Amino acid sequence: MDEKIIDIDMKGAPACGRCFMLVAGYAPQVTTTAATYHRECFEAWYFGRHGKRPRLVPGHSGARHRFMVREAGELAA
Numbered sequence: 001m002d003e004k005i006i007d008i009d010m011k012g013a014p015a016c017g018r019c020f021m022l023v024a025g026y027a028p029q030v031t032t033t034a035a036t037y038h039r040e041c042f043e044a045w046y047f048g049r050h051g052k053r054p055r056l057v058p059g060h061s062g063a064r065h066r067f068m069v070r071e072a073g074e075l076a077a
């Protein structure tokens with residue numbers, strides 16, 4: 001039963017914008033207006049680009065593993 005649920009989750013899973021592997025619905029992840037990333041991938045990318053760690057805001061209850069970026073404007077820079 002559990003395996004079936006995971007299968008369904010992965011079918012709708014987006015691909016990470018950095019490593020292009022699927023981001024499981026229950027995995028720590030960062031969503032931006034443009035894409036979804038694994039949290040680790042996003043932090044590595046952001047640090048390489050900006051030289052500092054991103055300020056991530058956890059989602060609401062039930063989605064606390066889904067983070068948003070506080071300073072979204074820097075993503076486009």
Ligand SMILES: [Zn+2]
Nearest residue numbers: 016019038041
């Ligand atoms: Zn990734």
